[in-house]
Amino acid sequence: MKLFSSYNRILSIITLTGLLVIGFLFYQTLGQYLNKQIDDHLFEELLEVEDFTHVKNILPSPDGFDDVIVEYKKIHQVTNKRRLFADTNFYNPKKKHTESARYLKTELNLNGQPYQVMIIASKFERQEQIKSIILIILLPVIILLLILWLVNRILIKRMWLPFRELLSNIKAFNINQEKVFEPIQTNIEEFKELNKAVLDVSLKVKSDYREIKLFTENASHEMMTPLAVINSKLDTMLQSNTLGKEESEILADLYKATSKLTKLNQSLLLLVKIDNNQLQDKEKIDLKALIEEKLNYFQEFIQKRSLQVQTNMSPFSISANRSLMEILINNLLSNAIRHNYDGGSIQITLTKDNLIFSNTSAQSALHPGKIFERFYKDNTSEGTGLGLAILKQVCLRQNYKLSYGYEQGYHQFKINFDGPENEIR
Amino acid sequence: MKFLIVEDEESLRKSIDQYLTAEGNICDHAATYEQGYQKLSIYDYDCILLDLTLPDGEGLQLLKYLKKINKTDGVLIISARNSLDQKIEGLSLGADDYLIKPFHLSELYARIQSIVRRRHFNGNTIIHFNEIEIDTAAKETKVNGKTVYLTRKEFDLLLYFIANKNKVISKAAAVEHIWGDDADMADSFDFIYTHIKNVRKKLTDSGCKDYFQSVYGVGYKFADV
Numbered sequence: 012m013k014l015f016s017s018y019n020r021i022l023s024i025i026t027l028t029g030l031l032v033i034g035f036l037f038y039q040t041l042g043q044y045l046n047k048q049i050d051d052h053l054f055e056e057l058l059e060v061e062d063f064t065h066v067k068n069i070l071p072s073p074d075g076f077d078d079v080i081v082e083y084k085k086i087h088q089v090t091n092k093r094r095l096f097a098d099t100n101f102y103n104p105k106k107k108h109t110e111s112a113r114y115l116k117t118e119l120n121l122n123g124q125p126y127q128v129m130i131i132a133s134k135f136e137r138q139e140q141i142k143s144i145i146l147i148i149l150l151p152v153i154i155l156l157l158i159l160w161l162v163n164r165i166l167i168k169r170m171w172l173p174f175r176e177l178l179s180n181i182k183a184f185n186i187n188q189e190k191v192f193e194p195i196q197t198n199i200e201e202f203k204e205l206n207k208a209v210l211d212v213s214l215k216v217k218s219d220y221r222e223i224k225l226f227t228e229n230a231s232h233e234m235m236t237p238l239a240v241i242n243s244k245l246d247t248m249l250q251s252n253t254l255g256k257e258e259s260e261i262l263a264d265l266y267k268a269t270s271k272l273t274k275l276n277q278s279l280l281l282l283v284k285i286d287n288n289q290l291q292d293k294e295k296i297d298l299k300a301l302i303e304e305k306l307n308y309f310q311e312f313i314q315k316r317s318l319q320v321q322t323n324m325s326p327f328s329i330s331a332n333r334s335l336m337e338i339l340i341n342n343l344l345s346n347a348i349r350h351n352y353d354g355g356s357i358q359i360t361l362t363k364d365n366l367i368f369s370n371t372s373a374q375s376a377l378h379p380g381k382i383f384e385r386f387y388k389d390n391t392s393e394g395t396g397l398g399l400a401i402l403k404q405v406c407l408r409q410n411y412k413l414s415y416g417y418e419q420g421y422h423q424f425k426i427n428f429d430g431p432e433n434e435i436r
Numbered sequence: 437m438k439f440l441i442v443e444d445e446e447s448l449r450k451s452i453d454q455y456l457t458a459e460g461n462i463c464d465h466a467a468t469y470e471q472g473y474q475k476l477s478i479y480d481y482d483c484i485l486l487d488l489t490l491p492d493g494e495g496l497q498l499l500k501y502l503k504k505i506n507k508t509d510g511v512l513i514i515s516a517r518n519s520l521d522q523k524i525e526g527l528s529l530g531a532d533d534y535l536i537k538p539f540h541l542s543e544l545y546a547r548i549q550s551i552v553r554r555r556h557f558n559g560n561t562i563i564h565f566n567e568i569e570i571d572t573a574a575k576e577t578k579v580n581g582k583t584v585y586l587t588r589k590e591f592d593l594l595l596y597f598i599a600n601k602n603k604v605i606s607k608a609a610a611v612e613h614i615w616g617d618d619a620d621m622a623d624s625f626d627f628i629y630t631h632i633k634n635v636r637k638k639l640t641d642s643g644c645k646d647y648f649q650s651v652y653g654v655g656y657k658f659a660d661v
Contacts, residue, residue: 235516236445239538243451246541249604250458250654259652266608266654275536280518290520308615311589315627334520 015167019160024028025154033238034149045137046113050096053079053115056130057094064121084127085244089118101131110135173197177206184213185221228283231276238276241269271395278397281338282385285404290332298336299324299361305340306359314352324361329428335405341400343368343424349394350374350422358421369421376417383413437482437552440464442472443500443514444491452485455603456548467494476502476509482556483510483548486531488517493590496529503530510551514539540609546599565598566660574592579642589614590635597648597658606655630655 055078063071073081080101094117101112112130121128176195184192192213194206245265248254254262282288306313306320313320330338347357347370355371374389381387383403388396402424406413412427444467448605453463466472469490476484478500483501488495492504511531515522523534532551535544541660548661552560561573569578575591577584580658586594596613597605610628636648649657 179443232516235537236448239516240445240447240451241539242538243448243455244607246609247451247454249606249651250455254651256652259654263607263654265651266606269538270608270612277518311631312627315630 015164018167019081019164020162023160030149030152030156034145037148038141038145041141045134045141046096049113049132049134049137050115051131053096053113053130054094056081056132057115057117057128057345057369061119061121061128068122070121070126077134080131082131083121084129085117086125086127089120089125091118093117094241098134099131101133103133103135111138154160170199173199173202174205177202177209186216191217199305200243217331224283224286228280231280231283234272234276238273242264245269275395275397278323278395278401282397282401282404285335285401285408288408290334292332293332295328295334296331296336298329298340298366300339301336302344302359302361305337305344309344312345312348313357316348316351316355318348318351318354319356320359320362321356322359324359325359327363331409335409338401339405339426342398346398346402346424350392364427366426366428367423368425369418369423371420372422374422377415377422379415382415437463438462438480439482439548440466440472440479440481442466442485442490443487444468444489444657445487451541452544455545459545459602467491469495469498472498473501476507477505478594479505480507481509482552483512483532485544485548486511486513488513488515488522488526495616496526499526499531500528508555510548512544512547512551512556514544514605540612542596542603542609544601545603545615546613550600561649563595563598565573565601565647568594568598568639570595570598579644584638584642584644587640588636589631592637593631594635594639599655600658602657602659604651604655604657628656632639638658 047185060071060081063184070083073083094115096113096115099112099114100109101114102108103110106201112131113134114129116127118125118127118131120126133252173195177248184190192210194210195202197203197206237283239417245262249262270426302322302324306322331383343366344357347368350372351357351370352373357371358367358369360367360369385400386396387399405411406426412425412429416425416427439461441449441452443452443465446467449465453465464475464481464487464629468477469492472486472490481504486495486498489584495513499513501510502511513526513531513534514537515526516537518576526534532554533547535547542630544580553563561571563570563572567580569581570576571578572583572595575588577586577591577594581624593610593614608629610632614628631650636646640646645660646659647658649659649661651657
């Protein structure tokens with residue numbers, strides 16, 4: 012739930028119950044007050060009836076009053092002199108319908124005769140009054156509340172605007188890109204603080220990341236010279252005339268290990284280079300020609316494993332860095348060859364915007380989220396475990412969409428070149 | 437031939453020296469910028485092996501100096517940095533080739549010979565090995581005067597072995613020479629066997645003696661025994 016709706020919910024519950032309680036109490040008090048007024052009026056009427064009979068010696072006519080109805084009933088004896096006030100309904104002969112009313116009932120002697128007198132007054136108009144009063148008071152309150160709620164909403168929206176900006180800037184922040192985190196302009200102290208904290212963190216993360224990259228680069232470079240020494244010493248040993256079978260086998264293993272270490276180092280350096288955007292010169296590259304060139308380059312590997320290569324390529328050119336594209340095709344192709352089985356097949360499809368490499372393999376479907384991670388590989392692979400990571404990095408840098416799928420025994424790597432920056436200008 | 441090795445890593449310098457002198461070449465050493473500066477001012481070399489990062493200076497400065505004093509020695513840059521910019525800078529300053537560490541000595545020697553060939557035997561690019569005749573410019577191979585048709589890779593392989601004749605070339609070195617280091621085919625070392633078998637067959641079919649010798653699964657040697 013959003014902060015605003017949460018805040019709003021609490022506010023509206025309180026306002027609504029408050030309004031109901033206050034309205035109810037208000038209505039009750041007002042009703043009682045009005046009843047009291049009517050009761051006073053009824054009492055006055057009673058006094059008037061007494062005066063009238065006293066002066067004129069006759070009972071006043073029941074319809075002789077403007078707004079009340081008086082009823083007389085002869086009784087034997089006045090037993091209860093108490094005056095009783097209560098609510099009732101009565102038929103209004105003038106308006107010809109039943110209305111709620113209030114009456115005063117008492118027993119008294121009129122002209123020496125005991126009578127039960129009942130005076131009834133209509134409450135209709137008073138009730139209408141109450142309604143009007145409540146409406147007059149409550150309506151502005153409700154309107155005021157609505158306005159307050161609206162103002163609140165706009166105000167909060169505006170107040171949180173810097174926060175939203177900040178959030179979108181944080182989301183846009185990418186450690187891999189040169190662009191630093193953009194601080195926002197705000198006068199609100201809390202946001203200023205948050206801004207500063209995020210800015211500090213982003214700068215720290217950036218510099219740490221840069222340092223790690225620099226470290227990787229330097230470490231890999233520093234390793235090259237010792238590797239060169241090992242290589243040259245191996246080459247020197249290989250020339251020895253006294254080399255037996257056992258020593259040769261050891262040498263062969265050493266060569267393999269050294270070569271693997273060298274590749275690993277080169278791959279790491281390449282990753283750093285791609286990360287650093289060092290390969291930026293773009294040119295128009297005929298992808299179809301490039302793939303055909305690479306197929307030719309790897310043809311011995313393909314023949315040795317008797318792989319069937321099916322190509323379905325339409326001419327497609329792209330504006331990109333040549334080295335990166337070569338690495339891309341190299342990695343895709345060597346991956347498809349290396350993880351294949353003898354007599355397997357490779358399908359290469361190049362359409363407008365899409366390049367798909369599919370290959371058969373002894374392995375079943377791979378984990379699509381993990382295969383592009385650095386050093387993720389199965390135990391049987393003798394590769395560096397960086398080939399696909401490099402592939403991913405190249406695609407990431409060039410805004411290509413790289414995806415992996417497994418369909419009917421084929422591992423499929425698909426690259427979608429569809430991006431605004433990749434059009435040929 | 438006479439070479440100057442400008443390299444601060446002593447053990448590497450020694451290995452290169454050993455490999456080259458065994459072939460009857462003469463090697464001079466320089467461990468620092470200063471030593472290199474003095475040596476190349478005084479003597480002439482067929483080829484200078486130049487490391488770019490020296491303890492007291494930049495190898496590229498030596499290259500600039502060499503060109504300034506109008507010397508025509510061949511220059512092969514050896515660098516640990518595989519950077520395109522540096523490569524371009526080195527080559528545009530007049531270096532003949534650029535080799536990235538780590539390298540195989542057989543690769544180094546093949547490159548040196550290629551440089552020397554280009555510099556010294558202007559136009560004459562024919563290499564002879566007994567009955568084999570290789571025209572490096574036309575990329576043609578002849579056995580007893582008869583043309584043998586080799587693919588480009590087979591031709592490269594043969595040239596590589598002849599450049600390093602009487603030396604054992606490891607499979608790793610041969611694979612890297614043919615497919616470069618971007619292939620990432622580490623598990624395909626044994627694969628070079630098929631390739632050599634093809635070259636061997638084409639040569640022997642044309643009446644050439646079999647000069648390829650296998651060295652226990654670690655490498656091959658091209659020699660006339």
